[in-house]
Amino acid sequence: MFMLAGIVVLHITTVILLLVATIDNAWWVTGTASTDLWGRWELTSSDWHYYNLQNYPQDYLQSVQGTVVLACVFTILALFVFLAQLFTLPKGQRFIFTGILQLIACLCIMTAASVYTAKFHTNDDTKGGYGHSYILAWISFVLTLLLTVTYLILRKSE
Amino acid sequence: MSGVISLTSSAGASPERSQAITIYTGWERHALVGSDVRLSCSFFSWRWISDDVTFSWTYRPDGSRDSISIFHYTGGEAYVDNKGPFRDRLEFVGNPGRRDGSILIKNLDFSDNGTFTCDAKNPPDIVGRPSSVRLLVFEKLPIQAGVITGAIIGVVLGLLVLIVVIYYLMRFLVARRVFSLNVSKHGKKKKEGSQQRQGPAPAADPSKVKAAASEKKKQESRKDKK
Numbered sequence: 001m002f003m004l005a006g007i008v009v010l011h012i013t014t015v016i017l018l019l020v021a022t023i024d025n026a027w028w029v030t031g032t033a034s035t036d037l038w039g040r041w042e043l044t045s046s047d048w049h050y051y052n053l054q055n056y057p058q059d060y061l062q063s064v065q066g067t068v069v070l071a072c073v074f075t076i077l078a079l080f081v082f083l084a085q086l087f088t089l090p091k092g093q094r095f096i097f098t099g100i101l102q103l104i105a106c107l108c109i110m111t112a113a114s115v116y117t118a119k120f121h122t123n124d125d126t127k128g129g130y131g132h133s134y135i136l137a138w139i140s141f142v143l144t145l146l147l148t149v150t151y152l153i154l155r156k157s158e
Numbered sequence: 159m160s161g162v163i164s165l166t167s168s169a170g171a172s173p174e175r176s177q178a179i180t181i182y183t184g185w186e187r188h189a190l191v192g193s194d195v196r197l198s199c200s201f202f203s204w205r206w207i208s209d210d211v212t213f214s215w216t217y218r219p220d221g222s223r224d225s226i227s228i229f230h231y232t233g234g235e236a237y238v239d240n241k242g243p244f245r246d247r248l249e250f251v252g253n254p255g256r257r258d259g260s261i262l263i264k265n266l267d268f269s270d271n272g273t274f275t276c277d278a279k280n281p282p283d284i285v286g287r288p289s290s291v292r293l294l295v296f297e298k299l300p301i302q303a304g305v306i307t308g309a310i311i312g313v314v315l316g317l318l319v320l321i322v323v324i325y326y327l328m329r330f331l332v333a334r335r336v337f338s339l340n341v342s343k344h345g346k347k348k349k350e351g352s353q354q355r356q357g358p359a360p361a362a363d364p365s366k367v368k369a370a371a372s373e374k375k376k377q378e379s380r381k382d383k384k
Contacts, residue, residue, distance in 0.1 A: 058300065058301045058303075058306070059301060059306055062301070062303075062304065062305070062306035062307040062310075063306055063307075063310060065304075065307040066306060066307040066308070066309070066310030066311050067310060069307070069311055070310065070311055070314050070315075073311075073315070104314075104318075
């Protein structure tokens, strides 16, 4: 009972972290700017202004955008499938479908974070650092991996 | 467009008064070096097309403040640039009778980057704001924002839907015995709902293997319950 509640809470937390990592433009933060994946916030004389991303390799940027959105979608789908399988799965069965969806989400967020690390901001490491969205992306990777293993091992009881 | 709407309220005053004319061009045109580009220009006017309708195009290069005139259509005749940067490259492809004053520029070069302004007049409707289109010439067309993102998301979700549909279709077809997987050693078993024959499932693709495995487990667990 508690384990079930704990897993659901962990899954919902993962969904929230993934959504923040996707939506908040804070993968790279400098003293006066907060940028990626969708736009750039720049602080000019105590006002924040929003700009489009320029001079980024478009194919890598769009692939990070696509995979990070897919990670969110698959994690949310896995949550609903888990709740459905709680009622429909026969006793003693593993939550395979949920585990597969969560595994795809884990692979997607891993791909997104890896491509971002490898291809963006490789030259200007003195001017800024990784922001909270980037950190949350990697934390979500760990949590989705944990959830995948949980769903593929857990058996339904009672 | 709002100029036209605001003036219709005063249209009843005198039919000979000129009304506003609204001119439409694109906002930006992207093209490759060496290719041709069609700059479209059309207008909206409450009156019929008069015989004195005129179109004129002017060009302002990027970074310059001066415009030069490159095309003029009046009195039924089209006059194209024969001295300026577009000589022998400009062609009139519009149809003034259909309010179309488009021009075609051939064999683009990087020096053609700039703003093209179209001005149309349909006497007596001469009050209008000329409309501009910006031409950007690229060596290689840049990827538009969101194309790859959308493609990745669409393909993966489409594959997921496809796999789920195929999985349920295969289960449905096997239950109806359209396909027979393997003959069971224990003979046919009567159960409510769908069944699947026991025995070694062919390792064709992992979804089928998992389906067979989960079906086997379900049948075993049902047997255990008994």
